[in-house]
Amino acid sequence: MHEEFTIYFVIPAYNEVRNLPRLLGSLEAWSRDRQADIRVVLVDDGSTDGTAAVAEGFKALPVTVVRHEVNLGVHRVFQTGFQAVQALSPTGQDLIVTLEADNTSSLEVLDEMLDRARTGHDLVLASCYAPGGKVVGTTAYRRILSWGANLLLRVVPGMPRVHTYSSFYRVHRAHFFQRLLAAYDDRLIQMEGFVCVVELLLKAARLGARVCEVPMRLDGARRQGKSKMKTIRTIRGYLRLLAWALLGRLASPGVAPAPEGASQRVPATVRSTPE
DSSP states (O other): OOSOOEEEEEEEESSOTTTHHHHHHHHHHHHHHHTOEEEEEEEEESOSSSHHHHHHTOOSSOEEEEEESSOOOHHHHHHHHHHHHHHTOOOTTOEEEEOOSSSOSOGGGHHHHHHHHHTTOSEEEEESSSTTOEEESSOHHHHHHHHHHHHHHTTSTTOOOOSOSSOSOEEEEHHHHHHHHHHHGGGSOOSOGGGHHHHHHHHHHHTTOOEEEEEOEEEGGGOSSOOOOOHHHHHHHHHHHHHHHHHTOSOOTTOOSOOTTSOOOOOOEEEEOOO
């Protein structure tokens, strides 16, 4: 990569000590092959297995480790991660990537995702359900539930017409992401749990985001250990998102600061590896 821009990676992690060395090693190899300028923000959500120590000990990349002392949930992780990225001062030409810590976010499609973002798309989704995508290494039960959830989310008012709504693996143009933060402020994330990434997609679409998908092969066998997602709880979250959208309870762009009781900024411990 010859253009001067930085790629910021936001990685939520909870007890990922078995997966993290491979992920960070893959990111280092990817960036070295492309001579890319990357920064990693890893948010450790109260892990008890040494996840933070592994990230802090990885010296081949600039890694900022932000720690929650207790497990607060993925919605708080993204709040913390986005705050940490903003503190690193990305410019309008930079890109922000969110991905899983468990190696299921295949770097094989990252080049295409970045190219789409660099050529005008504000938000690029890695999609296992888009034409050309595939899901392997998981149970039929989870596949059926995921398929049903995606059908449900299609009826949420204002939701963009995509094939995969809940993927963590995304590329955001920093310029648009800063507009998103300015428009929603502390009400960017109102929903708890994994459904928050669907909420983020909906709010980006409401702000006029140009959204596209890149097909990806999602292989659950790449993950060491079990998925952290609680399926039934997540389905309930999708139903709640639909109800809130229909009742007009989700914040609109340009709203006033969050009232008491809304999601607030999260205190965390920050450590960085030297560049």
